[in-house]
Amino acid sequence: MTAHIPDTQQEHTPLISLAAGARDTLPMLVGAAPFGMIFGTLVAASPMAPWHGQLMSLSVYAGSSQFIAAGLVASHTGMLVIWFTTLIVNMRHMLYAATLLPHVAHLPARWRWLLGFLLTDETFAVMAGYYQRHRNPSNGHWYFLGSGLAMYGNWQLWTLVGLLFGAIFPQLQTMGLDFAMVATFIAIIVPQLNRLPQFGAALAAGFFAYLLQDLPYKLGLLSAVFIGVAVGIALTRAGTGSGVGKAKESEREVQA
Amino acid sequence: MNYTLMIFGMAAVTVFVKAIMFILGDRVAFPPLLNLALSFVPVTVLTAIIVPMILAPHGKGMELNWHNPQLIASVVAIIVCAFTRKQMLTIVAGLVVFFAWQLWITA
Numbered sequence: 001m002t003a004h005i006p007d008t009q010q011e012h013t014p015l016i017s018l019a020a021g022a023r024d025t026l027p028m029l030v031g032a033a034p035f036g037m038i039f040g041t042l043v044a045a046s047p048m049a050p051w052h053g054q055l056m057s058l059s060v061y062a063g064s065s066q067f068i069a070a071g072l073v074a075s076h077t078g079m080l081v082i083w084f085t086t087l088i089v090n091m092r093h094m095l096y097a098a099t100l101l102p103h104v105a106h107l108p109a110r111w112r113w114l115l116g117f118l119l120t121d122e123t124f125a126v127m128a129g130y131y132q133r134h135r136n137p138s139n140g141h142w143y144f145l146g147s148g149l150a151m152y153g154n155w156q157l158w159t160l161v162g163l164l165f166g167a168i169f170p171q172l173q174t175m176g177l178d179f180a181m182v183a184t185f186i187a188i189i190v191p192q193l194n195r196l197p198q199f200g201a202a203l204a205a206g207f208f209a210y211l212l213q214d215l216p217y218k219l220g221l222l223s224a225v226f227i228g229v230a231v232g233i234a235l236t237r238a239g240t241g242s243g244v245g246k247a248k249e250s251e252r253e254v255q256a
Numbered sequence: 257m258n259y260t261l262m263i264f265g266m267a268a269v270t271v272f273v274k275a276i277m278f279i280l281g282d283r284v285a286f287p288p289l290l291n292l293a294l295s296f297v298p299v300t301v302l303t304a305i306i307v308p309m310i311l312a313p314h315g316k317g318m319e320l321n322w323h324n325p326q327l328i329a330s331v332v333a334i335i336v337c338a339f340t341r342k343q344m345l346t347i348v349a350g351l352v353v354f355f356a357w358q359l360w361i362t363a
Contacts, residue, residue, distance in 0.1 A: 034344060052259045059267035062274075064298065069266060071305055079262050086266045089301055090273045091294050097277030105281050116275025179326060182309055183333050183350030185302040190337035190346070192299045201296045202303040209304035210311055210318075221304050228300030229293050236292060 017139035021146025024130070028122035029154040035063055036155050038180050040162020042070040050163045057159040061117065061152060064188075065089045071181055081222070088225065096124040103131050107141055115141065118148025196239065201232030306330075323361050329354035 012020070036057070043053030048070070056066050065086045072082050096119055104112055126147045134140065193199045205228025212220030311318050313326045320327065333350030340346070 031343075034347070038347075048259050052263060055260070056263045056266070059263060060270050061267075062270050064302070065266065065270065068301065068305060069262075073257070073259070073262075079257055079265065082262055083265045083269055085301070087269045087273060088297055090270050091297065093270075093274040094277050095291065095294060097274065101277055101281065104278055109279065112278035113271075113275050116278045117271050119274045179329060179354045180347065180351060182306045182326065182330060183347045183354070185306045186330060186333045186350065187337055187343040187346040189299055189302050189306075190334055191341055198296070198299055202299050205300035205304040206307035209307050213308040213312070213315075221301075224304040225297070225300045228304065229296045232296035232300070233289070233292055 012139055014139050014142040017137075017142035018146035018149075021126070021130075021143035021148075022150035023146075024143075025122065025126050025147040025150045028126065029150060032063070032122060032151065032154060033158045035067075035184065036158025037162035037165065038184055039063070039066055039070065040159045040164075041166040042067070042074075042162075042181055044163050044166020046070050046074045048073055050167055053163050054156070054159055057155055060086075061155065062086075062090050062093075062120065063155070067181060067184070081219070084222070088222075092121075093119050093124075096121075100124070100127055100131070103127075103140055104144070111141055115144050115148065118145070118152060120148075120151055123147045123151055197232045197235035200235045201228040204228045204231040325354050325357040325361065328357050 039057070040053055043056070044050055053070075056069070060066055060069075068085060068089055069082055072085065097116060100119075104115055107115075123144070127144055130137075130143060131140065137143065189202060193202060205224045207224075208227045209221055209224035212223055214220065215223070308315075310326045310330045311320065313319060313324060322328070329350045332353045333346050336349045337343075337346040
């Protein structure tokens with residue numbers, strides 16, 4: 001066990017913590033690069049202008065919801081449905097934030113807004129590991145900022161590369177590059193299907209998404225998601241009784 | 257559609273969702289059922305988006321046959337991903353099969 005490593009970060013200046021956060025995020029940067037690039041090419045092949053893609057990466061900065069928005073725009077979905085989908089897809093960040101909250105609660109509001117904006121799946125993973133290794137780091141927020149800014153810069157760069165690539169090869173659209181999105185989503189979905197509730201949720205969502213695809217404003221998609229989530233919850237409950245909620249609650253208490 | 261407005265709306269929603277817990281702090285409690293429900297959101301949304309694109313790529317009924325490159329390439333991608341768990345390999349394999357299959361049926 002590596003419990004209670006002496007906290008060497010304590011002595012560090014903000015700049016050193018910032019650099020350490022960026023350095024420890026490096027593997028995540030490599031992993032996110034192809035997704036940024038595919039997002040850029042998807043936008044280039046969609047009804048949106050290329051600069052919309054960069055604007056989305058700069059202001060929204062949430063990979064999966066950007067992918068989904070590009071897909072929804074391509075299938076002419078209404079704006080309200082896109083906003084609502086964005087809300088639903090990004091709600092998992094509330095779980096991340098709830099987990100990291102004890103380490104940022106003392107910071108001024110502008111820091112909390114900034115770190116919240118920079119929160120992603122990847123930075124959450126890095127920060128969860130960091131706070132496990134360091135009990136009370138005085139410059140933890142600088143490390144957080146370093147991780148977040150590295151991911152942010154990386155995402156902008158690869159979005160731009162994808163946009164340029166899509167602009168140089170516009171025939172990609174007719175070649176059906178939107179299949180890149182399908183393949184990307186498969187690569188995200190399949191590893192999650194090893195548990196029955198996830199598998200059942202995905203199966204139900206896919207079935208009803210196909211069945212209800214002709215409903216206006218992509219309401220079929222939202223209905224399919226609600227049905228899939230309900231199936232997932234039901235299968236979880238059937239598998240473990242009511243113990244799940246209690247286990248999660250005690251887990252949260254331990255973390256806090 | 258006004259895409260700039262759409263994007264700023266998405267940005268507002270996303271910043272709100274990401275930062276609200278940091279801003280409200282311990283004043284908000286998360287019911288366990290909501291936790292559980294949220295854990296199924298990514299996988300269901302992504303699946304619901306791609307299944308119609310795979311089964312009915314032209315939006316005109318099911319194309320469950322060899323002339324549907326989306327279907328063939330998706331099956332290959334699913335198999336590659338299930339056995340290797342490598343994301344990039346899955347994407348590349350899916351794309352290669354997709355383009356190759358498309359060339360082959362149009363040739």
